[in-house]
Amino acid sequence: MAKLNIVFIASEASPLAKTGGLADVAGSLPHALQHLGHHVTVIMPFYRSHLSANKIETKPMHTSIEMWADEIQRHCPLHETRMNGIRFILVEQDDLYDREGLYGPAGGAYEDNLLRYLLFNRVALEAAALLKKKVDIIHCHDWQTAMIPLLLQTQYQHHANIAQAKTVYTIHNLAYQGVFPVDWIHRLGIPSHHFHSGNYEFHGQINCMKAGISSAHAVTTVSPSYAEEILTPEYGCALDGFLQLHTDKLSGIVNGLDIKDWDPAHDITLSASYKAGKTAGKKKCKEALQKEFGLKVCSDTPLMVLISRLADQKGIDLLLANIQKWLDRGYQLAVLGSGDPHSEHLLHQIADTNPEQMHFWRGFNENLARRIYAGGDIFLMPSRFEPCGLGQLMAMRYGTIPVVRATGGLKDTVIDHKQAKGRATGVHFENATPEAFDEAVEYTVALYHNRTVWSRMRSNALKRDSSWEASAAAYAELYQELLSA
Numbered sequence: 001m002a003k004l005n006i007v008f009i010a011s012e013a014s015p016l017a018k019t020g021g022l023a024d025v026a027g028s029l030p031h032a033l034q035h036l037g038h039h040v041t042v043i044m045p046f047y048r049s050h051l052s053a054n055k056i057e058t059k060p061m062h063t064s065i066e067m068w069a070d071e072i073q074r075h076c077p078l079h080e081t082r083m084n085g086i087r088f089i090l091v092e093q094d095d096l097y098d099r100e101g102l103y104g105p106a107g108g109a110y111e112d113n114l115l116r117y118l119l120f121n122r123v124a125l126e127a128a129a130l131l132k133k134k135v136d137i138i139h140c141h142d143w144q145t146a147m148i149p150l151l152l153q154t155q156y157q158h159h160a161n162i163a164q165a166k167t168v169y170t171i172h173n174l175a176y177q178g179v180f181p182v183d184w185i186h187r188l189g190i191p192s193h194h195f196h197s198g199n200y201e202f203h204g205q206i207n208c209m210k211a212g213i214s215s216a217h218a219v220t221t222v223s224p225s226y227a228e229e230i231l232t233p234e235y236g237c238a239l240d241g242f243l244q245l246h247t248d249k250l251s252g253i254v255n256g257l258d259i260k261d262w263d264p265a266h267d268i269t270l271s272a273s274y275k276a277g278k279t280a281g282k283k284k285c286k287e288a289l290q291k292e293f294g295l296k297v298c299s300d301t302p303l304m305v306l307i308s309r310l311a312d313q314k315g316i317d318l319l320l321a322n323i324q325k326w327l328d329r330g331y332q333l334a335v336l337g338s339g340d341p342h343s344e345h346l347l348h349q350i351a352d353t354n355p356e357q358m359h360f361w362r363g364f365n366e367n368l369a370r371r372i373y374a375g376g377d378i379f380l381m382p383s384r385f386e387p388c389g390l391g392q393l394m395a396m397r398y399g400t401i402p403v404v405r406a407t408g409g410l411k412d413t414v415i416d417h418k419q420a421k422g423r424a425t426g427v428h429f430e431n432a433t434p435e436a437f438d439e440a441v442e443y444t445v446a447l448y449h450n451r452t453v454w455s456r457m458r459s460n461a462l463k464r465d466s467s468w469e470a471s472a473a474a475y476a477e478l479y480q481e482l483l484s485a
Helices: 021-035 048-055 113-129 146-155 184-189 210-216 224-230 242-243 280-292 316-328 340-352 366-375 391-397 410-412 434-448 451-463 469-484
Strands: 005-009 039-045 059-069 070-082 086-091 137-141 166-171 205-207 218-222 251-254 303-310 332-339 358-362 380-381 401-405 428-431
Touching: 005 021, 005 113, 021 039, 021 086, 021 137, 021 242, 021 469, 039 113, 048 434, 059 113, 070 113, 086 113, 113 146, 113 184, 113 218, 137 146, 137 469, 146 166, 146 210, 166 210, 166 469, 205 210, 210 242, 218 224, 218 469, 224 251, 224 410, 280 366, 303 340, 303 366, 303 391, 316 332, 316 340, 316 434, 332 340, 332 366, 340 358, 380 391, 380 434, 391 401, 391 410, 391 451, 401 410, 401 434, 401 451, 428 434, 434 451
Parallel strands: 005 039, 005 137, 039 086, 137 166, 166 218, 218 251, 303 332, 303 380, 332 358, 380 401, 401 428
Antiparallel strands: 059 070, 070 086
């Protein structure tokens, strides 16, 4: 297989700056591709305060790119850093990127987000064109970089280094499409002759995601099932009909994990280490978590855990509808997350009333999340839709059995005990109702009390290959197919 020069352009990448799963993909997939022998460069904004908070050291490239945007000629210095052999090029523009939130204040979005990311798209293309070697693949992610395939085709063909590059556009979550008022077209110099229903026009507005879907050479989602689901009205977020016009270039490739980073055998944040075949340490992690959260220490009580944004997509209402009956049955529950204020209030209220059985931590803390994954018995993920999901992968990696709604990447990555008992790594439920969720939890608790069955499921989960290797190979094959076409 030929070795490729690949450029990832993304709005976030771990560990430099992160709000969700996109950062994990943009931070981890390049390493896996580079392990296969390809050369990968990642280009993202220079989020000064986030880089500082994450203790990421960068150095100036002594190169700046001049770019007009919204009647202002901007001077955009480039910086770089290397993380585990991957080169990151960072676009500086402090008034746009040095803000508290990557995309907006808590619960909101910045009104100038299209300016922020279209400027970034243009400078990123200019930076890619400056690379010493001709670029084979430009891989873009979500609405923030969705205009790049269109810009490359229409306004950047004079750059020899990138003119022949094939573009791959990955949809991480179809619900966030980047829709903006039409007046930005002329303010930002977006190709106006492509403002029609077959490209980025959407009910008289700009839709960035439509531009990516229409203009990219290949469109991927982060799981095969999600690629099928978004073709339906239920999951298509009003783009199902448009996506059906592009099914010839649509596919799904499931996400992976950095299994060296997420490894209970070597995770220094845990009170004890463990692995498949040697799981005594997991029992110690459960006891330590019960003590940390003020729960009654009891090895026989099932400890259910949930780590999530508190949002409708994540099925938090299904959780809230069932919590009290689960506590009445004697189960324990630990929740880490934030989001909808009403849900936060109810979780605090229930936890305060049942302190020996439930703990709610508002916010997010990665080290705490690791201790929860390790200390829990059952991981709850009742999502209404889930493009891929990483929580269930992390839970299985730590031997915690997921109960998931059979949707998107959850269906693709968790083997249901009802369907394949010997290979099972978790339990599915179909309908997004409190009753179906409760039935799945009761089924799982019954398995928990069968030591032989539970030990086998836990072993299956711990042994599951959640690495990026298979996914990276699938992406590499897709890249080669595009270049051979």
